Amino acid sequence: MARHNELGKWGEKYAADYLQGLGYDIIERDWRIGHRDIDIIARTSDGTTVVFVEVKTRTNDVVTKPDDAVDIKKIRSIGFAANNYIKTKGIVDEVRFDIITIVGSNNDNAQLEHIIEAFNPCLAY
Template sequence: MAEHNDLGKWGEDEAVFYLEDKGYTIIDRDWRLGRRDLDILAYTPDGSTLVVVEVKTRTGGKYQQPEEAVTPSKMRNLAIAANAYVKECQVDKELRFDVISIVGSEHQVKSLQHLKDAFNPMLIL
């Protein structure tokens, strides 16, 4: 596996640990629709909302902050994939899009930021 893939997998694992610690229930990971993917799908602690979590991981913050990599094009792809997931799995819950931004390496999380309700896909479609 390429080094950036290892970093991304590590970041997703850290995001899952974080979410579970906060009471979220992870229901799926790396769900794919063609070339589009959803990193993490989870229910909020109260079970009322399905959260699509996009995880962005970087080793350092000197170039672009991880959450800045969630472009309008990426948001659109997430919305399309989430729509397919909701239909396929017959989800009847509120839907929210979050971003978890992680800076660090496989040895240490330097920072983790959870941006709840990071974007509304209806504003970009």
């Protein structure tokens, strides 16, 4: 597996562990529909909201911030996948779209930022 893929998988696990530490229930990881994917689908600790989380991991943020990689094309892709998930699973709860950025390469040097309600895919059209 390429180094950037390993870093991404580690980042997604780190983000999932972080969310679980906050009391979130992880419903799905790496959920796919065709070539589109959602990194983490979770339910908030109070059980009222389904959260679609995009995880961006970088070894450093010298060139660009990790959340800058969540552009309009990516937002539309996540929105499409989330809409499919909602319809397939019959979700009637509130939904939210978050971004978790991780800068670092292991648990000892990672800096995590959780951006709650980072975007609304409905506004990306």
